[in-house]
Every structure is written in structure tokens, then in C-alpha cells.
Amino acid sequence: MKNNFVAIDFETSYGHIPCSIGIVEFIDGKVVNEFYSLIKPIDLKFNPINSRINGIHLEDVFNEREFDQIWDEIEHFFVDRVIIAHNSSTDITVLEKTLNHYRIHKPNFDSYCTLNIAKSVLDIENYKLSTLAKYFNIKQEDYHNALEDAFVCGKIFIEMFDDFNNKVSRPLNSIKSLRSEVRNYKQYLQINDNSKIIKKSYVWNATDKLLGKTFVVSGVFEKFSRDDLKKAIEDNGGKVGSSISAKTDYVIAGDNMGPAKLDKANKLNISIISEDDFINLITKTNAVTE
Structure with a gap:
């Protein structure tokens, strides 16, 4: 049933390398079990972003256990369970890559994404976990703490399931029904009440990672060095270009960026973003809508 599931969240040191995990088990809509642990990353690397x-x-996790050493404690949360995560494609990829690294068999489970469900049923400013928490009046004090994010994700799922169930043309009785119903909305939502739901073309399983995107980094930045920003681009699947061209998707512009580069980017209709815009780009988890 909809109220029996396990919500998870990973925080990463870079790419898909976990440095913490939060797990919250819900039975009948109530929290019955929690697990949190820092994780010693595979290669002890951290992206400063x-x-x-x-x-x-690094100093927080240097003496912590690696993932394979905690797996015996958490495996039961995954075996034949329903797993909920916000932008689940990212969390499940972290899990799969880490299990594969340690040659641990991946258990069977079903996974569902609060991000994709939210994009299907809500018309709000964005679909970040914190925004959804505010929308549903769910208290969140420590954003990006894996345990709290898992808890909030679970509560959001329950709220959205009820909201979705009340708005669609026929009631749903299970998580399986919800998955089937939402995935049928790849083209257009059919609704009875448009107070919160809108018709939109929807691309399922979209991700906000930077795969296929080319960036040029120019200028001086307040929070990070250019090398840090370039590493973050590459860690998230993007490419770093040496000069602005028609193949450039984004220019990350810092102070003292040359006017010639700025003019060229504008003439080519390239998106010019700030350091903060870039950080938001790689941390928000919006699926793609058309």
C-alpha cells in the first residue's frame, strides 16, 4: 500500500561517490525505523562545491566505515521493498555504482521518484525538495542532511499520493497503480480539477545532470576557483570548453570577464550564468518539461 515504503537519500563527495546515507522506513504512513551514517568515500576525494x-x-569521514562495511546493517531496507527518493535516478545510480564497486549483489526493489511525481501533478515555482516541503507545510531544518532529506521525501510522497489521488479521474489504491498512472502522463495529464494540476508535456526520467552540455568558465569568482568549477562540470558529466563557440551551452561569468567574450556569447544566444546560478543548476533536481 501507499503508506509502506522506505525513503532514502545519499549525499556525495563528488560525482556518484557517497559520503553519507539517510534511510527512513514508513509503515502505515508512520516512521518505524531510521538509519544514518557518514561514509568513507572510495577514494577520499571531495569536490569543494x-x-x-x-x-x-574529508576530516568528517576519514575514520568512518566504507559502504561495504555498513551494507549488512541496511540491506534489509532494500530487499523486495518500495524505495522512494527525490530525483531517484541519481540516488539509485549512486547505490548501483557503489554496490558494483564492492561487488555486492543488488537486491530487487521498486523505486519511485517524488521529483517526477511532483512535476506531473503540481504547478509550482520549482520542484526542489525544500520547495515541496514548504508547499506541504513539512518542517525541514537541516536541508542536505541525508536523514532529514529522506524523512521529508517520504512525507512529501504521502502528501502527493493523496493529492494526486484526489485530482485524477479515478482513485488509486497502491503505489503500483500510482507508477502506472503517472507514467501514462508522458504526453498530457488528464485532470478533473486544475487548481494545482496543469496539463503539460512530460519527459519521464529526465535528469538535471550536465551530460552533453559544454561550459566555458570566464572571470574571477567569489566562492570557488575556476578549477573547482571546471571539476564540478566534469564530475556532473559536462564538458569544459576553452573558448566560446556555437557549441557552447553555458558561459559561467565571473567578475572581470572580458567584454569581447560577453558580446560573443550574446550574439550566439548562449546562456550566461553566474557562479550561484551554476551551483543551483547542479544541485536542483528538476526533470525536463517541454
């Missing part, structure tokens, strides 16, 4: 976001640094 990730550390700034999640507050976890």
Missing part, C-alpha cells in the same frame, strides 16, 4: 552544499568534509 559538494562540501559547501552538504557540509561534509
Whole structure:
């Protein structure tokens, strides 16, 4: 049933390397079990942008256990269970890559994404976890703490399931029905009440990672060095270009960016974003809509 599931969240040191995990088990809509642990990353590398976001640094995890050492404690949360996550494609990829690294068999489970469900049923400013928490009046004090994010994700799922169930043309009785119903909305939502739901073309399983995007980094930045920003681009699947061209998707513009580069980017209709815009780009988890 809809109220029996496990919500998870990973925080990463860079790319898909986990440095913490939060797990919250819901039975009949109530929290019955929780698990949180810092994780010693596979190669002890940290992207400073990730550390700034999640507050976890190398010194925090140096003496912690690696993932394979905690797996025995958490495996039961995954075996034949329903797993909920916000932008689940990212969290499930982290899990799969980490299990594969340690040659651990991946258990069977079903996974569902609060991000994709929200994009299907709500018309709000954005679909970040924090925004959804505010929308549903769910208290969130420590954003990017894996345990709290997992808890909030679970509560959001329950709220959205009820909201979705009340708005669609026929009631749903299970998570399986919800998955089937939402995925049928790839083209257009059919609704009875448009107070919160809108018709939109929807691309399922979209991701906000930077795969296929080319960036040029120019200027001086307040929070990070250019090398840090370039590493963050590459860690998230993007490419770093040496000069602005028609193949450039974004220019990350800092102070003292040359006017010639700015003019060229404008003439080519290239998106010019700030350092903060870039950080938001790689941390928000919006699926793609058309």
C-alpha cells in the first residue's frame, strides 16, 4: 500500500561517490525505523562545491566505515521493498555504482521518484525538495542532511499520493497503480480539477545532470576557483570548453570577464550564468518539461 515504503537519500563527495546515507522506513504512513551514517568515500576525494552544499568534509569521514562495511546493517531496507527518493535516478545510480564497486549483489526493489511525481501533478515555482516541503507545510531544518532529506521525501510522497489521488479521474489504491498512472502522463495529464494540476508535456526520467552540455568558465569568482568549477562540470558529466563557440551551452561569468567574450556569447544566444546560478543548476533536481 501507499503508506509502506522506505525513503532514502545519499549525499556525495563528488560525482556518484557517497559520503553519507539517510534511510527512513514508513509503515502505515508512520516512521518505524531510521538509519544514518557518514561514509568513507572510495577514494577520499571531495569536490569543494559538494562540501559547501552538504557540509561534509574529508576530516568528517576519514575514520568512518566504507559502504561495504555498513551494507549488512541496511540491506534489509532494500530487499523486495518500495524505495522512494527525490530525483531517484541519481540516488539509485549512486547505490548501483557503489554496490558494483564492492561487488555486492543488488537486491530487487521498486523505486519511485517524488521529483517526477511532483512535476506531473503540481504547478509550482520549482520542484526542489525544500520547495515541496514548504508547499506541504513539512518542517525541514537541516536541508542536505541525508536523514532529514529522506524523512521529508517520504512525507512529501504521502502528501502527493493523496493529492494526486484526489485530482485524477479515478482513485488509486497502491503505489503500483500510482507508477502506472503517472507514467501514462508522458504526453498530457488528464485532470478533473486544475487548481494545482496543469496539463503539460512530460519527459519521464529526465535528469538535471550536465551530460552533453559544454561550459566555458570566464572571470574571477567569489566562492570557488575556476578549477573547482571546471571539476564540478566534469564530475556532473559536462564538458569544459576553452573558448566560446556555437557549441557552447553555458558561459559561467565571473567578475572581470572580458567584454569581447560577453558580446560573443550574446550574439550566439548562449546562456550566461553566474557562479550561484551554476551551483543551483547542479544541485536542483528538476526533470525536463517541454
